[in-house]
Amino acid sequence: MHTIKSRLRARIGEILAGAYPIAPNDIDFIIPPQAKMGDLALTLPFGLAKRQKLNPRAVAQEMMSRLGTLPGVARMEVAGAGYINLFLDKDAFFAARLAAAGTTALRPAERKVIVEHTNINPNKAAHIGHLRNTCLGDTLVRCLRFQGETVEAQNYIDDTGVQVVDVVFGFLEIEKKSLADLDGIERFDFYCWDLYARTAAMLEKEPAAQARKTEILKAVEHGQGEAGAMAAYVSRRILRAHLATMKRIGAAYDVLPCESSILDLRFWDKAFERLKQEGAITLAGEGPNAGCWVMRLEDEEDKEKIIVRSSGTVTYVGKDIAYQMWKFGLLERDFYYEPFAEDEGRTIWMSTAAPNERGIHFGGGSRVYNVIDTRQSYLQKVVVQGLRALHFEAQAAKSTHFSYEMVALSPRSMKELGATIAAGDEDKAFHEVSGRKGLGVKADDLLDKLEANAYAEVAKRNPDLPEETKRRTSRDIARGALRYFMLKFTRNALIIFDFAEALSFEGETGPYLQYTAVRLNSIFRKLEEREGRTLAAVGEAGREHPPAMSTLPAQEQADAWGLLTLSSQLDDEVLRSIEALEFSHLAKYAFSLCQACNGYYHKYPVLNEEDAGLKAVRLQVLYSARDVLVRALDLMGIPVPERM
RNA sequence: GCGCCCGUAGCUCAGCUGGAUAGAGCAUUUGGCUUCGAACCAAAGGGUCGGGAGUUCGAAUCUCUCCGGGCGCGCCA
Helix, strand or coil, rough: CCCHHHHHHHHHHHHHCCCCCCCCCHHHHHCCHHHHHCCEECCCHHHHHHHHHHHHHHHHHHHHHHHCCCCCCEEEEEEEEEEEEEEEEHHHHHHHHHHHCCCCCCCCCCEEEEEEECCCCCCCCCCHHHHHHHHHHHHHHHHHHHHHCCCECCCCCCCHHHHEEEHHHHHHHHHCCHHHHCCCCCCHHHHHHHHHHHHHHHHHHHHHHHHHHHHHHHHCCCCCCCHHHHHHHHHHHHHHHHHHHHHHHCCCEEEEEEEEHHHHHHHHHHHHHHHHHCCCCCCCCCCCCCCCCEEEECCCCCCEEEEEECCCCCCCHHHHHHHHHHEEECCCCEEEEEEEEEECEEEEEEEECCCCCCCCCCCCCEEEEEEEEHHHHHHHHHHHHHHHHHHCCHHHHCCEEEECEEEEEEEHHHHHHCCCCCCCCCCCCCECCCCCCCECCCCHHHHHHHHHHHHHHHHHCCCCCCCCHHHHHHHHHHHHHHHHHHCCCCCCCCECCCCCHHCCCCCCHHHHHHHHHHHHHHHHHHHHHHHCCHHHHHHHHHHHCCCCCCCCHHHHHHHHHHHHHHHHCCHHHHHHHHHCCCCCHHHHHHHHHHHHHHHHHHHHCCCCCCCCHHHHHHHHHHHHHHHHHHHHHHHHHCCCCCCC
């Protein structure tokens, strides 16, 4: 649909250019609410009628007669208050769709796109909130790559931050453990989850301990002593656990830039210099911020943001401005890199301050997406203002904060977790996840639960499958269920997490989509078993001898056409999802496509159809739908098992 | 106080940048497995789109206002 829309847009623009005052952007299509109203509709007459104070219907009539015949369009009609409805040439469209199987008409727009996501503090196990971040970020990466963009997936590691320091403090001061003791701890990320909560509670109760924590923080920032070594150990080991967790949902990264490298390579000094040079920050002489370097904020006259404290240390925002500059290649510096892990043949690189001769480079994107929850909107805005203050207007315009709402816990989930509800919070509709309080659903626990439920279903339905296949299938189903669950909500929707809802495998869920794909695959597998025709052979037959749809009986033609046009909208949906950063669009689209597939093959048998003509059409319609569905699922990171 | 977000069916949510009769899933009721897989399909009931005003050919969608809920606004990260 994307292809024919672009073609029609260009052609209509050409024809009407002399007759009406229209810009190319005015020509837009909507999909009519009912199939009998056509395949595409022009709303152009409404806009023109308004400007020229004419009757929209009359404008539509005149416009339609000017348009004459359009390529690929069988007929047009004026309808409703002034729509021009287009009915496509079904056979030509069918043939074009079959020829285009497995391809996209989308084209890249950027030199290089950087997507930063996940970014979990490496001091405890990942939880459901982190899963939402990664699902959104990884889906964005997949969609951009589908569009043909060169994409770098970055996962920023704050390995010297206070959260890591808290855990180091816990080991050293509360548990009196040495670095050597840590190797013996199993499920290290879960262990630290509890320790972090205990430490946070203890530090709150005993302010006197703050001094010791500050000491540890300094040592960690300079990589000195046992604390420094322990911070490196904790952050690396937790990071490996995070990567393993995210691998379970199919997320991968190209590079892991570390806070420690930023400190060691003094990225901030360079940025500080520039900020001062450009007058973007000034030294406050008096008032409450005396002695601090501050940045004035747009919109808020009376406010200034502290970038460098009076003690000379840089704040979080300041570091983030420097880091954002690096992402755009504006810092004139880069990290060194060394391999951190291998993932299915691809190396995941980690930044280091230690020079090497590898010649590997990252960063320097022409567009940057930061996937961070909405609570950081204000700070993200300040970071972009920092770029603007340095006169990097173009980069500021291409810095996108991909914000999304948090995942909270329903009262029922709280009960299932055995969590106690704080006094005064009894009436709340939801409870915020908090790593500091150790309150939340750990990602691996949820995935384990999903897998266990999936395993029970698989074992019930396919008892004869080998054990390893059952396990693998359960993992695929768990991943599908989770990824769809995280994508089906719009990003501004607060997800109030409920186990029953998240663990459902029926209705609008990942497993429903997977089941549809499995059944479609099954039809083609049986076709090969019974008739020796492979999927590839069906595809080739469709490309070379596309069957005609126009000869079908009316009802069947309508149903086949409905499924075909729906399955032709992947490009449009991907583009729309990227532009709006709203992958619920893609999710809903894939779900609708599955509903249409299930309805279609339920109504029209393929393998047992004796009429060769009917069979050929049905086979090709399903071939096309299968092709699109499998790709849509892949974009969402949802795998398709062989059986389920 | 200022900024941002949310309010749509009993519940959980969509609603394609202002379009034609507001849609899904769950739950409820009913029907369908001897056929390419029932994690499915077919059908039914269920709505003052938080309230009010405005903009116009046309509003769930845009503007204003009020009500209810959430999140931000630190010499923390």
